[in-house]
Amino acid sequence: MSAVTQDTAVSTGRITRAFIYLVLILFALFYLLPLYVMGVNSLKPLQEITGGNMMALPSEWTLDPWRSAWSTAQIGVEPTGLKPYFLNSILMVVPAVAISTIIGALNGYVLTKWRFRGDTWVFGLMLFSCFIPFQIVLIPMAVVLGKLGLAGTVPGLILVHVVYGIGFTTLYFRNYYASFPTELVRAAMIDGAGFFRIFWRILLPVSGPIAVVSVIWQFTNIWNDFLFGVSFGGTSQPMTVALNNLVQSSTGVKEYNVHFAGAILAALPTLLVYIVAGRYFVRGLMAGSVKG
Amino acid sequence: MATKADFRTTLQDWLPKLVLAPSFAVTLLFVYGFILFTVVLSFTGSKMLPKFTWVGFENYEKLFALPAWSTAIVNIAIFATLYITICTLIGLMLAIFLDQKIRGEGVLRPIYLYPMALSFIVTGTAWKWFLDPGIGLERIMHQWGWESFSFTWIKDGEMALYTIVIAAVWQTSGFVMAMFLAGLRGIDNEILKAAQIDGASNWQLYRRIVIPLLRPAFLSAFVILSHLAIKSYDLVIALTGGGPGRATEMPATFMYSYTFTRNQMGIGASSAVIMLMTIAAIMVPYLYAELKEKK
Numbered sequence: 139m140s141a142v143t144q145d146t147a148v149s150t151g152r153i154t155r156a157f158i159y160l161v162l163i164l165f166a167l168f169y170l171l172p173l174y175v176m177g178v179n180s181l182k183p184l185q186e187i188t189g190g191n192m193m194a195l196p197s198e199w200t201l202d203p204w205r206s207a208w209s210t211a212q213i214g215v216e217p218t219g220l221k222p223y224f225l226n227s228i229l230m231v232v233p234a235v236a237i238s239t240i241i242g243a244l245n246g247y248v249l250t251k252w253r254f255r256g257d258t259w260v261f262g263l264m265l266f267s268c269f270i271p272f273q274i275v276l277i278p279m280a281v282v283l284g285k286l287g288l289a290g291t292v293p294g295l296i297l298v299h300v301v302y303g304i305g306f307t308t309l310y311f312r313n314y315y316a317s318f319p320t321e322l323v324r325a326a327m328i329d330g331a332g333f334f335r336i337f338w339r340i341l342l343p344v345s346g347p348i349a350v351v352s353v354i355w356q357f358t359n360i361w362n363d364f365l366f367g368v369s370f371g372g373t374s375q376p377m378t379v380a381l382n383n384l385v386q387s388s389t390g391v392k393e394y395n396v397h398f399a400g401a402i403l404a405a406l407p408t409l410l411v412y413i414v415a416g417r418y419f420v421r422g423l424m425a426g427s428v429k430g
Numbered sequence: 431m432a433t434k435a436d437f438r439t440t441l442q443d444w445l446p447k448l449v450l451a452p453s454f455a456v457t458l459l460f461v462y463g464f465i466l467f468t469v470v471l472s473f474t475g476s477k478m479l480p481k482f483t484w485v486g487f488e489n490y491e492k493l494f495a496l497p498a499w500s501t502a503i504v505n506i507a508i509f510a511t512l513y514i515t516i517c518t519l520i521g522l523m524l525a526i527f528l529d530q531k532i533r534g535e536g537v538l539r540p541i542y543l544y545p546m547a548l549s550f551i552v553t554g555t556a557w558k559w560f561l562d563p564g565i566g567l568e569r570i571m572h573q574w575g576w577e578s579f580s581f582t583w584i585k586d587g588e589m590a591l592y593t594i595v596i597a598a599v600w601q602t603s604g605f606v607m608a609m610f611l612a613g614l615r616g617i618d619n620e621i622l623k624a625a626q627i628d629g630a631s632n633w634q635l636y637r638r639i640v641i642p643l644l645r646p647a648f649l650s651a652f653v654i655l656s657h658l659a660i661k662s663y664d665l666v667i668a669l670t671g672g673g674p675g676r677a678t679e680m681p682a683t684f685m686y687s688y689t690f691t692r693n694q695m696g697i698g699a700s701s702a703v704i705m706l707m708t709i710a711a712i713m714v715p716y717l718y719a720e721l722k723e724k725k
Binding site for chain 1: 442445446447449450452453454456457458460461462463464465467468471480520523524527528529530532538540541542543544545546547548549550551552553555556557558559560565566569570573574600604622626632635636657660661663664667668671681682685686689690695698699701702703705706709710713714717718721
């Protein structure tokens with residue numbers, strides 16, 4: 139990806155360039171529009187939305203919608219705000235990301251440096267599992283979580299996300315380790331280093347970039363998941379489900395400003411991760427699963 | 431002493447497989463075992479709970495006789511076609527434009543890409559209210575003086591599907607742009623220079639040389655977008671809830687409502703099987719080719 143700075147050799151005329159800039163800027167406005175709408179309207183009193191213009195800046199700035207979305211808004215039947223659900227999401231995401239990344243790293247290590255007959259098949263079967271429509275596993279998963287006593291709990295959701303996340307994490311680490319010189323691993327073996335020692339001393343120290351990719355990918359996917367949350371969340375629903383309940387609630391006045399504040403709250407963690415580490419994410423995606 | 435060393439070597443031989451085994455076992459059980467379970471269920475008369483009374487293809491016959499399922503199939507076909515085509519066109523155009531030594535590329539790229547970091551529920555919430563005629567776009571235009579402006583798609587059974595296309599394109603077209611941009615940056619400039627010396631115009635250059643060279647990026651984009659399209663559940667729920675009426679019903683929403691709220695588990699399972707087969711028809715050849723190449 140060092141080639142990113144390499145521009146095309148094509149040259150363009152003045153008018154063409156003006157046109158190109160115009161299109162690029164219009165699209166930038168299109169992508170920014172919903173963010174602007176959410177931000178501006180989350181800082182207005184409700185009557186400024188229902189009686190005013192959504193594109194206008196607030197004439198009276200207020201943080202009340204944010205306070206309400208966070209701690210007092212009616213979610214389902216409880217006036218708890220989104221706070222407890224935000225915590226559920228954190229409690230679910232952190233272990234699920236950590237576990238699936240560690241497993242993915244070990245799997246990738248085995249699949250590239252300790253190859254065995256049929257390893258491509260094993261990998262292929264795991265890889266296909268990334269792409270199944272999850273509807274196909276919803277019913278049996280509900281049965282199994284019920285049997286395990288994990289239905290409607292955070293540990294249950296962690297289990298689900300780890301199980302359906304290791305395909306992707308394995309893919310990332312496998313592709314990354316594949317380009318790591320196997321000779322170094324062989325040399326270490328001859329020197330008597332064992333399986334875990336080689337992993338710990340040789341592979342792990344160079345795994346930083348791909349670990350970042352795996353963590354960002356898993357974090358975004360699990361934080362943003364709705365289907366598993368709504369199916370198996372029970373009383374431990376994640377943020378996305380709570381936000382949907384808040385917005386779709388059919389009772390009372392629709393508090394658009396609170397909905398927008400809630401939506402930004404739900405988006406904040408992944409947006410922060412994206413702003414801080416987004417460039418590694420894209421680079422890794424290009425180098426990993428997708429051949430550009 | 432010898433046996434101890436033997437044990438160590440044997441352990442070292444088995445250790446890699448032992449480390450991989452739990453993941454593989456979990457995949458076999460939770461993915462392939464579960465698929466088998468759902469396939470079996472689709473041939474049973476399960477209603478609210480799984481039960482194993484064999485009914486043959488009855489669920490599939492019922493499924494394809496249901497108007498809601500026909501709506502879902504037509505909707506996903508229209509949605510997937512538009513979504514994949516528009517995302518690819520916008521992505522390709524933005525990538526080619528961004529590749530013209532643009533000042534501010536570093537600012538524009540993250541702006542195009544950030545929607546990908548958001549949950550579909552957030553995207554759905556933002557667009558749901560922005561497209562709402564009562565408070566959103568239509569009203570904004572009226573207040574700005576364009577009194578005759580009308581945009582009621584989201585409330586209109588005929589047009590609501592297209593609002594889902596708008597929101598979905600908004601969310602992923604930037605990501606497609608990044609895939610094409612990476613492809614463009616991988617093309618050797620010498621080829622382009624040679625063609626220019628031969629007198630090729632910019633248009634010819636892109637049509638004849640660059641776009642054919644982007645084939646792998648087109649394929650990846652197609653696979654990822656079609657996979658996202660068929661799985662689309664969250665966005666529909668957040669934006670239209672499958673409505674107005676059942677106008678924006680999709681296979682994913684159909685499966686959920688038949689299985690968990692209408693207690694027709696057998697029919698729900700059969701719809702999930704159809705979804706899986708559709709995705710498998712796209713993914714299996716692609717993954718097979720990828721894995722074979724990398725060997």
